[in-house]
Amino acid sequence: MAGGTTARGVPRQRMQTWCSGGCHTSPAKVGARLSEVGPPNGRVNGLVAAEAKPITKIFLCRRPGAQMESDRRLSRRRTPLSGAVVRSRPMLTLLPETVAAYVQDHAMVEPELLTELRAETVATLVDPQMQVGRVEGALLKLLVGLSRARRVLEIGTYSGYSALSMASGLPDGGTLTTCDLDPVPAAVAQRFFDRSPHGDKITLRLGPALETIAALAAEGASFDLAFLDADKENYSNYYEQILPLLPSGGLIVADNTLWSGRVLAPQSTSDHAIVAFNRLVAADERVESVLLPVRDGVTLARKR
16 A cells, blocks of 8 residues: 555555465454554654554455555545445435434433544544444444343444444453454554453454455354444345354344435445345345434344
8 A cells, every 4th residue: 555645635554464374264363563654754643653553453354465445535435345446425414404413412422532533533534424423323332232242243344433332332251343444444443442441342354344254154253243334235245144143133233224315216336235235134034124214224133
């Protein structure tokens, strides 16, 4: 990944990763260190390059030679976990602004660390609207607690807000595995995981999510709850791969299933993918499901 700055003037980051033993089929914990590339004074995003610490809980799970995508212009959506790049569109508001503000005012107060993470995401990362909001973060925490989940799988880490929200709902000894492809927001996420009292519950895996899920299945992993918030074209594939890893009563939570209302008149590939996913879940006799109009649409599917 080239150094320099993005079109926004945000310094790029280069992540050096080491992997051996075919970790895309049998993941092994690997050392990963950020090599910060920035201006002559050596400071990047307020950090001195020499102070960069190893990211000790990131796994690398990808095919040898596969390309890691860097952050993109705002005209493009963040690198999806399948490795493709899709165009982004502005997020539409499904609730009137005054109603949305009322809902926000009555959500649980977010911890200061999440407030700081949200601010840094907006200030430094591409497509910050992809970060779940305070209301959805509170919902995710409640769902983890209500389902009494001990093992959570997240597809789509971004900067880590949703992972930290869910981890805070896990009991002591609970675990959360979160997957992403882009090392730039993943590095931000890991930095905040390291600062959180719940960070030791979280393991971050870098690589195409379908390969990561297959590797987890090969390891014999199982999960009580899975959260989908990644490239929409693969939602149905993620769903089909994850469902066998859940016990009866296990829960799949899928974000963006109203897709800013574009499910009503789909045009793009991602629009049609969400429509197909919604149709798949609604007709699937293996689960009982509901689509909630929370934020951009949240689907809950409980395995029978």
